[in-house]
Amino acid sequence: NDVTFQTGASYTFNPTSVTNFDFNGDFDLQSGAILSIASGKFVDIYTASSEGESVIFNGVISSTANYDNAQEVDFNNSVSLSGTSNLDADVRIYDDILTLTNNITINGDLEINDGGTSGSQGTLAFSGSEILTLGGDFNNEYSISVATGTIIFTGNGKEIFGDSDDNLNNVTFQSGSSYTLNPTASNNDVSIDGDFILESGAALTISTGKLLDIYSSGAETVDFDGTVTADDVYDGTRDIDLNNTVGFGGDGTVNADFRIFSGTSTLNSDFDLDGDFIIRAGATLAMNGTTQDNFNVSGSWTNDGTLSPGIGLVTFDGDVANRIIDAGGIGVSRDFNDVIVDRTSGIIKVYNSEMRIGGAFDVISGTISIGDASEAYELQVLGPTTVYTGALINTGMPSVGEASGGGTVTSFKGDLTVHGQITTNRPLISGYADIFIFPSKLQGDGDTDEVECDIQIFSTAPTEQIGDLYVSGDLIVQTANTWITNDPNSVLTIGGNLYIYHNFTHKGTVNLYGNFRENVLANMDAELVNISQSTFNMYGNKFINFNPSSGFGILNIKTGTRSINESGGQTPYTTLDIVGDLTIDEGAVLDAGTGGKNINIQSDWINNNTTDGFVEGTKKVSFTGSNEQLITGVGATTFYGLESNNSSITGIRLGRSTTVTGALTLTDGYVYTSSGKLLTLNDNATATSGSANSFVDGPMKKIGDETFTFPVGKNATWARMKLQNVSGSAVTDAFTVEYFDEEYGNNYYNVISPLVHASSIEHWDITKNVGTPTKKVGLYSEDRDYSLINDFNDADLRVAHWNGTSWETAHTIDANDDNSGSGTSGWIMSDNCTSFSPFTFASNSASNVLPVELLSFNAVANNNKVDISWITASELNSDYFIVQRSKDLTHIDDIANVDAAGNSLSTLNYYVEDNEPYQGISYYRLKEVDFDGTIQTHNWVAVEIVQTEEPVPGYNLLDDVDILNVYP
Structure with missing residues (x-):
């Protein structure tokens, strides 16, 4: 009946004929007493509180067979358990209620029995906030009443199971513990109403189809500092549910599918979720608004409720394939703040709804697809976007035809930096956008196909190119929108067409593989389109259907045939203006063809195609520079119309032989030719007469049978x-x-x-x-x-x-x-x-x-006199010479008249000596007078004399001049 083990007593319970003894009265194990239970034996306690009996454990109970799910201590009646001892044994509550009135530690398994047809059903009850520390399995087959109590799990390799649907209150998995959650109740869950603490170093495994159902609320703690692993993670079905308004966090790893079922769950730390994440309709995930917490999600994201992003960061990482982001649409209840994609492999896909990121978007590694090969969902990024080296954004299959930035086209409204790649599943070069760029900075590395899609610029504020950029598709600058590149070292490569509907400025290099087109607006002028400081390299058999008012800078035709014919229904333009050089590479052709455009060029024309680099059509090429211009290259050029309209004194110089088949127009500037670099006009070609400001300086050839006036000259004549x-x-x-x-x-x-x-x-x-x-x-x-x-x-x-x-x-x-x-x-x-x-x-x-050809005229100081001499090569009808002197080039004196030879075909020498010259610097010149009175005056020659006396004013200067004529 009643049993007491006194302090100091030590007994082993090991009956030989039975496995157990029944204890029907008080059971008192005093402090310092020891009761050891032999293997296969158990103590069967029938103590009942209703009889005024009690069970007190202050001593030590130990078993050599604990942790085998076979009880060493069995409770059979409703009774209170008190005392401070540790039970190193497996415990079963077989029938009725065992009520804890003190903290207790069980270093063994705990079973709450449901006897089924036997009618025996056990219940564990906490009288208040007692703490049960359990080192073994927890098998709840019937009922537990936890009050405000706590269960601390400390075992390793243990299990939580049973058929009971009852909830636990506070639960802690101690560091070093390892448990598997595998209940067999109808809900297949373990529910927790109080704190849930998974300490660092603790591990919790959730078996297939089972659920950790957390109902913590208010100030209660939900803390994942250890590791949670669900056997069926990444199947889109929750393994963990949060059901009330509560904060959660932890620096462990949750390898499970995680759902916010109801209420508002507030993330209060960084959180690493290696599984799918779900916000159920009516539920809210709130992220910190003052400190940025990082929510790492390696699975899918589904939001059917509300996301309050605060200043939080969501990172999509991991390597599991076929993950999706279903953001639930665009709006204040669905938008993200900052987002990172940092996946080692596998594609994560925006699917089923639109997605908006209000902050920064960094794709560090892996691939994010905005839809798939058959459809797309709109992604909007309001902050800066960076695509890192090796990372990729795929825009899916956007619908086309949007004109206002909507639909299913990805939009970047902050700065966009591409070190990786942006691609599309839609065919390139369509004239419709895969991505929209709003006012921002657009930066790349210039790597091939880094932006492998068609892009369209929106907004009147400028989109500025930073560094080099490679766009494999079309670049479309939409109506009322602006593109600007001020860096002369920046390179823009466009694999498709360049469409300009409004503002476009580029001061660097543009490599264009498609057509150059524009839709002329009423206000299209040089301020709207400015490429006069750019270098355009054009590749492929394409068109130029646009002429900016500013003119092209340097234009290089690199490969294929670049036609300036009217084509494709584009708005007509009058001329193609080139501010810098035009270069046609070997194998490339510029086609002005029938119906083409006149070309105005302000710098050099360089044709390096040795066959036929320019198809002249029926239009004119005008050279309109203000410095010397060259027509050169390794290949000769044939023009239909060639105009010189160069305002410089150096004009146009042929570096290669050049042919005109239509008309040569001489408006301004000289055309310099030479015998090996000849200007040829073909049969029926015409030429304007030229002028003093414009003519051909050098040889010029004309082919044909018509009368022709050669507009030639030399130097300024x-x-x-x-x-x-x-x-x-x-x-x-x-x-x-x-x-x-x-x-x-x-x-x-x-x-x-x-x-x-x-x-x-x-x-x-x-x-x-x-x-x-x-x-x-x-x-x-x-x-x-x-x-x-x-x-x-x-x-x-x-x-x-x-x-x-x-x-x-x-x-x-x-x-x-x-x-x-x-x-x-x-x-x-x-x-x-x-x-x-x-x-x-x-x-x-x-x-x-x-009549006179003057070879030289000299005046030389000789002590205090000046020797004046000149030589004529020939004279015809020459009467006499006048020698003149001046001190200031204003007051002029005749100092000598010298008879000429009349007619002569021989060289003649003349000499005059001025014996009374001016002191200091003075000037002398010669005038020729013919018999018919014709006078020709030559230039002044300066002489410096140092002497003490000047000529006396008023005397006859001719008296002090010695004249000597020498005739051969």
Whole structure:
């Protein structure tokens, strides 16, 4: 009946004929007493509180067979258990209620029995906040009444199971413990109403189909510092439920599917979830609004309730394939703050609804797909986005045709930095967007296909390119939107088309593989589209259907045929303007074709295609620079129309032979040619007459049978020459003409009568290259004073032809057609000519050509005098020379008159000595006077004299000049 083990007593319970003894009265194990239970034996306690009996454990109970789920201590009646001892034994509550009135430790298994048909059913009751520390299995087959009590699980490799649906209150899994949750109750769950603490180093396994059901609320603690592992993680069915408004966290790892079932669950620390995460309808996940906590989710995310993101960070990590993000749509109850994708493998996919990220979006590793191969769901990122090296965003299969940034197109509204890749499942180069870029900075590395989709720019605020960027698809700058690149070192590569509907500025390099198109707006001007400081490299057989008002900067045709024909229904434009160089590479072609556009270029034309780099069509290329421009390259260029409109004194210089098939227009600037770099006009090609500001300086060839005026000149002298067709001409005839502003050799007096002399000022070299035509030669002078012609209808003025040894007349007087008549500019025409070589003006008298050719004029100080000398190569009709002196170039004195030779073909030397020169610096010059009164004045020469006396004012200067004429 009643049993007491006194202090100091030590007994072993080991009956031989039975397995147990029944104790029906008080059971008192005093402090210091020891009761050992042999293997296979158990103490059967029938003590009943209803009889006033009690069970007190203050001593030690131990068993050699604990942890085998076979009880060593059995409770059979309703009774209170008190005392402070540890039970190193397996305990069963077989029938009725065992009530804990003190903290107790059971270093063994605990079973709460349900005897089924036997009617025996046990209950464990906590009278208050007692703590049960359990080191073994917990098998609750019937009932537990926890009050505010706590169970601390300390065992390793143990299990929590049983058929009971009753809830636990506070539960702690102690560091080092390891339990498997495997209940067999109808709900397959273990419910916890109080604190749930999984200490660091503790492990909890949730068996397949089982549930950890947490009803903690208010200030109660839900803390995962250990490891939770669910056997069926990543199946989208919760392994852990949070059911009330409570905070949770922990720095452990939860390898389970986690659901917020109801209430508001507030994340109060970093949290690592290696499983799927679900917010049920009506439930809320709240993240910290003052400290950024990182919620790592390696599985799917499904939000059917509310997300309050605070300033929190959600990181999608892990390596499990086929994970999804179902954000539940876009709105204040669904939006994320900051998001990171950092997956080692496997794709995570935005699926079933739109997703919006209000903060930063970093794709560090792995792939996130916004939909799949058949559909897409809109992703909006309001903050900055960074795609790291090796990471990828796939936009899925966006619907097309949106014009306002909606639909299923991914939108980046903050800065976008791409070191990895952005791709699409939709065919590239469609003219529709896979991603929308709003005002931001767009940065890449320039790696091939880093943005492998079509992108569209939205918003009037600028999208600025930073660094290099490679877009494999189209780049579309939408109406009222802006793209800007100010860095001259930035490279933009576009694999598709470039569409400009509004503002576009680029000061770096653009590699364009598609068409260049625009939709002209009423306000399209240089301020809206500015690429004048850019370099455009164009590849492939594509079109240029756009001409910005600013003009292209440098334009390079790298491969394929780039056509500037009108095509594709684009709005017509008038010209293609190029501010910098145009370069056509070997194998590449610029096609101006029929219906193409005029080209204005302000720098060099470089054609490196050795076959046919330019298809000239029927349009004009105008050279409109303000510095020297070159037409050069390893390949020759044929133009239909070629215009010189260069405002510089250096003009256009041919670095390669160049051909014009249509028209040469000389508006401004000189065209410099040479014998190996010839300008050729084909049959039926025309040329404007030129002007003093624009002509061909160098040889020029004309092919064909038509009369043609060569707009030639030299240095600053414009001097046309006409070949007038008479007979025998063919379309293959070819003549090359060059003007020289100098005499032909030293032969202007080597003439055949009746000529007296030829011009010592100029001549034209005319070469017949092909054909046997008869032509008339017309010589032009735009300034008869320069050519020293009295008048173009002068009876003695002739066209002279060099026959190889001397000048002969090629002209007889015909008042009807052989000259332009009186005037400051005009022409005279030769008779029929079949032999061609140098031609010039000549005269049958001493008039018409300047009579003196001055070789030199010198004034040199010699002690206190000045030696003045000059040399003439020839003289014609020359009367005398005047030597002049000046102190200040304002007041001029004649100091000597010297007789000239009249007519001479020999070199003559003249000498004057000024014996009374000015002190310091003074100036001397020479004037020539002909018999007809014509005067030519030469430049001043400076002389410095140091002497003590100056000439006395008012005396005759000529008295102090010695004159010496020397005639050979």
